[in-house]
Amino acid sequence: MGTIAGLIVALSGVGMVSANVLPWEPSDPASVVPATSQGSSSPMTPEPSPSPVPPLLRSVVEEVPSASGELRVVEGDGEVVGEGTLLRYLVEVEEGLPGDPADFAAAVEHVLSDPRSWTHDGTLAFQRVDEEPVDFRVTLASPETVDQQCAPLQTNGYVSCFSGERAMINQNRWVSGVPHFDGDLETYRAYVINHEVGHALGYGHVDCPAPGEPAPVMQQQTFGLQGCEKNGWVSP
Numbered sequence: 001m002g003t004i005a006g007l008i009v010a011l012s013g014v015g016m017v018s019a020n021v022l023p024w025e026p027s028d029p030a031s032v033v034p035a036t037s038q039g040s041s042s043p044m045t046p047e048p049s050p051s052p053v054p055p056l057l058r059s060v061v062e063e064v065p066s067a068s069g070e071l072r073v074v075e076g077d078g079e080v081v082g083e084g085t086l087l088r089y090l091v092e093v094e095e096g097l098p099g100d101p102a103d104f105a106a107a108v109e110h111v112l113s114d115p116r117s118w119t120h121d122g123t124l125a126f127q128r129v130d131e132e133p134v135d136f137r138v139t140l141a142s143p144e145t146v147d148q149q150c151a152p153l154q155t156n157g158y159v160s161c162f163s164g165e166r167a168m169i170n171q172n173r174w175v176s177g178v179p180h181f182d183g184d185l186e187t188y189r190a191y192v193i194n195h196e197v198g199h200a201l202g203y204g205h206v207d208c209p210a211p212g213e214p215a216p217v218m219q220q221q222t223f224g225l226q227g228c229e230k231n232g233w234v235s236p
């Protein structure tokens with residue numbers, strides 16, 4: 001115990017100004033993900049889209065110091081993605097956080113279903129479920145609750161961690177990212193999900209291999225890039 005790798009002094013300040021609450025209407029998580037860009041100039045729109053906001057940019061709301069302390073499973077099941085050993089996971093959100101829990105669940109599912117995530121080499125498959133048994137949980141929580149869940153690891157109200165079976169995602173990093181990602185919240189959100197789930201799969205931390213390379217997803221990119229380029233994906 002107590003061997004969890006490196007905690008570094010929390011950075012101060014945030015890189016992004018949080019937007020006001022978006023008037024986002026939650027959609028069916030199984031619905032088609034709207035494309036972020038269309039390669040065609042055709043004006044054709046095959047289906048009405050529930051929202052023009054990409055899954056990784058929904059519920060960009062305010063930071064909070066704490067919430068209720070109660071974790072609530074987000075309802076909904078997803079498809080099996082990937083070809084290998086099936087791992088089941090569920091998504092939890094602390095009650096009382098700003099933002100829509102369904103948006104967080106959709107973002108997690110979007111990231112873990114991407115072929116650049118941990119299913120990239122065909123050895124793993126994922127399925128989002130909403131009841132036990134599960135192999136891991138992805139949990140969005142306030143800084144106070146993250147600190148409690150992650151102790152004795154010191155998350156300092158700033159960072160996320162993996163603890164027990166939970167990838168604990170700090171609400172304030174989820175909504176604000178970090179300054180050195182230069183406002184690229186989609187990449188930061190993909191990074192923090194893939195990184196903490198990587199711990200669930202047994203992976204530890206690595207360093208930037210060489211300046212200018214994509215930062216490995218298991219690099220502690222929240223603390224700095226070591227000369228690498230920000231990267232959210234296992235296999236970019």
Ligand SMILES: [Zn+2]
Pocket residue numbers: 195196199205220
């Ligand atoms: Zn880590």
